[in-house]
Amino acid sequence: MSDLAAGGTPAVPTVPRRAPITMIGPVAWARANLFNNWWSSAITLAMIYLLVKVAVSFVSWAFINAIWVVPVSPAGVANTEACRAIAGVGACWAVITEKHRFILFGTYPYEQHWRPAIVCLLFIGLYVVSAMRRFWRWELALVWIAVLTLIGVLMWGGILGLSYVPQERWGGLPITLILATFGLAFAFPLAILVALGRRSKLPAIKALCVLYVELIRGVPLISLLFMASVMFPLFLPEGLNIDKLLRAQVAIILFAGAYLAEVVRAGLQALPRGQYEAADALGLSYWHKTGLIILPQALRLVIPPLVNTFIGFFKDTSLVLIIGIFDLLTAGKTAIIEPAWQGFGVEVYITLGVIYFVFCFAMSKYSSGLEAEFNRHRRR
Amino acid sequence: MSAAETVASSVRKGVPAITLAGVNKWFGALHVLRDVNLEVAMGERVVVCGPSGSGKSTLIRCINRLEEHQEGQIIVDGKELSNDIRSLDAIRREVGMVFQSFNLFPHLTILENCTLAPIWVRKMPKKEAEALAMEYLERVRIPEQAGKYPGQLSGGQQQRVAIARALCMKPKIMLFDEPTSALDPEMIKEVLDTMVMLAETGMTMICVTHEMGFARTVADRVVFMDRGEIVEQGVPEELFANPRTDRLKTFLSQILRGH
Ligand SMILES: Nc1ncnc2c1ncn2[C@@H]1O[C@H](COP(=O)(O)OP(=O)(O)OP(=O)(O)O)[C@@H](O)[C@H]1O
Ligand SMILES: [Mg+2]
Secondary structure, three states, X not given: OHHHHHOOOOOOOXXXXXXXXXXXXXXXXXXXXXXXXXXXXXXXXXXXXXXXXXXXXXHHHHHHOOEOOOOEOOOOOEOOHHHHHOOOOOXXXXXXXXXXXXXXXXXXXXXXXXXXXXXXXXXXXXXXXHHOHHHOOOHHHHXXXXXXXXHHHHHHOOOOOOOOOOHHHOOEHHHHHHHHHHXXXXXXXXXXXXXXXXXXXXXXXHHHHHHHHHHHHOOOHHHHHHHHHHHHHHHOOOOOOOOXXXXXXXXXXXXXXXXXXXXXXXXXXXXXXXXXXXXXXXXXXXXXXXXXXXXXXXXXXXXXXXXXXXXXXXXXXXXXXXXXXXXXXXXXXXXXXXXXXXXXXXXXXXXXXXXXXXXXXXHHHHHHHHHHHHHHHHOO | OOHHHHHHHHOOOOOEXXXXXXXXXXXXXXXXXEEEEEEEEOOOEEEEEOOOOOOHHHHHHHHOOOXXXXXXXXXXXXXXXXXXXXXXXHXXXXXXXXXXXXXXXXXXXXXXXXXXXXXXXXXXXXHHHHHHHXXXXXXXXXXXXOOOOHHXXXXXXXXXXXXXXXXXXXXXXXXXEOOOOOOOHHHHHHHHHHHHHHHXXXXXXXXXXXXXXXXXXXXOEEEEEEOOEEEEEEOHHHHHHOOOXXXXXXXXXXXXXXX
C-alpha cells in the first residue's frame, strides 16, 4: 500500500459520481434508439402519427360517440335503433348495460344472482389471500376447503333456505372460475407427482407416467372434452350419471396435468446432481429430499413457463362451450343471439376480453414479482 | 512386517469403522474398483490419493452408497450396506460427506442449511438444532454469516459451511472428496485448518486430497490408488519417502512438480 502511494497513485480515492445525464436519461435513450439518423427519425414520426390516429378513433368510438343505455319496452325488448344508427361510428355499450348479468351469470335464476356474485368474490378473495406469502401456512389448505365448500353450497343451494339450482342452470364467470380453480388446484399436484414419477427408478411407475403424458399431449383438448361428454357415459353402468360439468372438469385436470408435468420435469432436470447427492448424504428420506430441497428449487426455476401454462389453460377453459357448458364466453355469445342485440358482438367480445385479460394479467404480474422475490438468493 | 500391518497395529484399538472386503464396481464396461480391501478403525484418519480417474471418488461415494458397488462387502459402523433403505438411512446418518463443489442448498440460509437434517432426520427441536448449528458455525469460524445465503459467501466460506452442515448431524465418520480442489489458493488454507481442527477432535476421516502437507500432518495412513486398485498404503512419511511401486513414484514426482 505504502509503496503504491510512493509510486504516484493519488492517496485520496476517487469519489464515485453519476453518469452524465446525456448518456443515461430518457432523452439520451430516445436519441440513441428513435432518432439516431434521418431514416429512423422518419419511421418514428410515422409510427407516432399512426398511433395517435388509431387512439383518437378508438376513443371517439368507445367513449365519445358511444351509447350507454337504450329504452327497453315493458315486455323486456330493447329498442336498439339508436345503436344501429351509429354502427361503426360509436360503440353500443347498452348491450353490456342490458345484458351484463346474463353474461356474468348465464341462465342462473335471475333473482338468485347474488349467489354467483358472492361466489365470484369468494374466488377472487381466495386468490388474493393465497397470493400473500404471509398466509402460506398449512392452515391455508383448510381455508381453501372451507371456501370451496361454501361456494358449492351457494351455487347448488337446497339447504339453509337457499333454493336448489341444478348444475345445468349455472353459467358465466362462476363456471370459468370453477373450471380454472379446481383445474389448477388438482392438476398442479398431479403434475408434480407425474413429473417425479417419470424420474422414478421403478419401471412400472415410470412407464405409467410417460404413457399418461404422451397420451394426453397427443390429443387436442377439444377431443378430450368430447370424449368426456359423449363417450365416457357409455362406459358407465346404467343409472350412474356423473354430472357433465364434473366430466369436463376431469378432462381439463388431466389435460393441464400432462402439460404442467413436463414443465415441472424440466425444473427437476435443471437441478445439479450435487443437490440430490448432498440431500442423500445427509440421510434425508425421499420425501424430505423432494419436498425440502428438490421441489422448492425446481419450481422456482420454472415459474415463468408454469405461469405461461396456467394462463394458457385459464383461457382454454372456454373450450367447454363445444360440449354445451355455459362458461363466460358461451354466456357472452348467447347474450347476443336475441334479435334486438344481433350485430353487437364487438362490444361483448371486448368486454369478455377485458375480463379474461384482467385475470391473466394479474397472474402474470404476480408471477414476475414472485420470481424476483424467490430468486433473490441467486443475487450476490 | 508389511506397511499395512504396522499401521493397523499403531491405530487405536476397537471395532473397525469401515470395512471394505473384495469390493468391485463397474460403470458399464469400465472396471472402476478392482478388488478393494480396506479397513478403517474408529478414530483413524486416512488420506486417499492417486491420479485422476483412478476411482478415489467412486471409492468413498460407495461408503455412503451414493454409488452402488456390485461385488463384495462394505460394512459401515457395524452395518452392512445393502438395498435395505432403512439400514441405508441409518448409515447415512452416521456418515457425513463434504463435496468438491460444496453442494450447499442455495435456497436456504446458512443456518437453515445446517439445521435442515438435524430437524428432519434427527427430529431435533428447532431451537436446539439452531443452537447446535451456531456452535458448529462458530467452530468453523463463520457464525456471523448464519443469516446469509450460500451464493453470498466465498468458496472457502461455503466449504466451511458444508463441513459444519455435515457435523451438525454428529456423524461418527466424515468423508471428504477433494474439499479444496475447487478453491482459490488463498482459501485452501482456511479449509485445511478447519479439517486439521476436526482431526484433532478424534473424528474418523477418509479424505481424498492431493494436499500432501495435510496428509503429513494429519493422516495416520495414506492409501494410494491407481486404475481402481489400492496399490500401496502406509504411514505418510514412510510412503512418501520410500515409494515401492513405480506407479507411486511417478505419481509423487508429478504431484511434487505440480507444487
Ligand atoms: N457416473 C459415472 N458413469 C460412468 N463413468 C463414471 C461415472 N463416474 C465416474 N466414472 C468414471 O470412473 C472412473 C473413476 O472415476 P472417479 O471419479 O472415481 O475418479 P477420481 O479418482 O475421483 O478422479 P478425479 O481425481 O479426477 O476426481 C473415471 O474413469 C470416470 O470417468
Ligand atoms: Mg474425484
